[in-house]
Amino acid sequence: MSKIPEELKYTKDHEWIRVEADGSITIGITDHAQESLGDVTFVELPSPGDSFEEGDAFGVVESVKAASDLYMPVAGEVIAANENLDQDPEMVNRSPYDEAWMIKVNPGDPSETEKLLSAEDYSKLT
Numbered sequence: 001m002s003k004i005p006e007e008l009k010y011t012k013d014h015e016w017i018r019v020e021a022d023g024s025i026t027i028g029i030t031d032h033a034q035e036s037l038g039d040v041t042f043v044e045l046p047s048p049g050d051s052f053e054e055g056d057a058f059g060v061v062e063s064v065k066a067a068s069d070l071y072m073p074v075a076g077e078v079i080a081a082n083e084n085l086d087q088d089p090e091m092v093n094r095s096p097y098d099e100a101w102m103i104k105v106n107p108g109d110p111s112e113t114e115k116l117l118s119a120e121d122y123s124k125l126t
Helices: 031-037 110-115 119-123
Strands: 015-019 025-029 040-044 057-063 067-071 076-081 103-107
Touching: 015 110, 031 057, 103 110
Parallel strands: none
Antiparallel strands: 015 025, 025 103, 040 057, 057 067, 076 103
8 A cells, every 4th residue: 555644735646745844845756656657767857947837747757667747736936856866766666755856846826735635635546
């Protein structure tokens, strides 16, 4: 069974978000997503300064099984991308909620996070 941390919010596309103390948002993919993909071989992420609307594809995760787009849970500007994934994409399989975060974003409208799924609601999808 997939891990679904209670403190995070989720999307139907299997991304998670964590609202940080400074108001920024950290985004990654769920344990269910990494299990479905299998062994991750490559992660393509945007650069700091790139802006996206909610629902836009912001990157790609490739695995031995498939390639999957990553979708923005909220509109915002990228302030950091996890460069460690360039050298160690398998980190996504080992630590999807901690070390393998994908991007950090300054949200355009912080209240957009309120419409995302709770851990309980997300667990019903997986």
